[in-house]
Amino acid sequence: MPERILEPTPGQTVGPFFAFGVEYPRMHEVVFPHSPGAIVLGGTVYDGAGHPIPDALVEIWSADAHGVVSRHRGALRRDGHTFTGFGRSATTDEGWYEFWTVNPGAVDGRAPFFAAIVYARGLPDKLHTRIYLPDDEELLAADPLLSSLPPEERATLVATRTPDGHLHHDIRLQGAKETVFLAF
């Protein structure tokens, strides 16, 4: 393993006025809405006082339903059928983010999850997290990250399956139920 030779460029806040720079048509539609297998993944981003954050940005990146990591282009210009795995959602005035996507399949036999990044005005740098599917208890129990966490922290990384088959997952930047964020 060679030594790193360059120092990384530091991150900064996305600021308040990112919408016109990063938004593009259907950016939150990783798959076509209501297409076979399509689900909604949504939730609220909260601050430390329990208030929703109306100027946050959430990105997800995941494998397809078979656990295959897409190498297809088209996340920026959606054609309505190619699965690229990437989506972006700016929160509403109520702090709500939402994606149309599919349940990712297990990659390498591991518990399936969405890799997620949160940005916001007032947040000095990006935050990495994961959004695990709640369905396969055995895989979740075997997951190295989840199994290293106490139950209340583990709960912040596992989405809730709604009665209609969608996924609900709130993200808390601070506070009693603060989401577990990751460094690599």
Next chain:
Amino acid sequence: MSTTETAAAPESLLAAPDQASQAEITAEIRATHEQADALEAGGRRVPMTLVDFPPYRSSILRHPTKNPRLVDPETIELWSPAYGQRDVAAIESDLTLQHSGEPQGERMTVQGRLLDSWGRPLANQLIEIWQANSAGRYIHQRDQHPAPLDPNFTGAGRAITDEHGEYRFTTIKPGPYPWKNHVNAWRPAHIHFSVFGSAFTQRLVTQMYFPGDPLFALDPIYNTIRRQRDRDRLIGVYDHDLTVPEFSMGYRWDIVVDGPDATRFEREEEH
């Protein structure tokens, strides 16, 4: 599932009754840097960008209080969405050509290379930028700064890095702008950058600044990066060789995305 509570407007719309002076904010910046240095001297791992940075007032309720959990990246995190040259039209990287007329201000180019920590160029990655116009005004509807909008300038662009990892934008130098963090708060001129690397862990959102800005020491956002040598890497370098005679000023700004470690090399060697 959704809550009906509507959050407070951004600080650009609010005048806080108990705002700090610039001198108080500057002192807080210095004290916060010193605390971070002390933590590091005590053996703690301290990130380049401090998320707990009270002089940046809107961060107070928006930063995690726990240290991030150090994990080995899983397969998906070692890949990133695929982009290609045809995803972005050439005109998207020239912010001066997006309207019928010429925008006001100082025409400039910024170009550089996207590299990983080992100095390898990252080709076919997406770079997005957004910025204020030459008067310091964003087109965003929530920007209430009473400086003029420019009908010939939107201030957003995209580029895909070429086979050498190079990107290039033509734009107008953005102006500094006031905000409501404290009394007489002004942001140094900057361009927002969003950058994809070849792994999702390398994802970067940051800001590029201009040499010699007198607002650097006063700005809490720039100073969320605690060490001078790290802050210096956010400043574009004026390069007279990139300046085009009788046309535009040239800046060079290379971008380095971080890690991740060993697994990246194993994967690359499979190809």
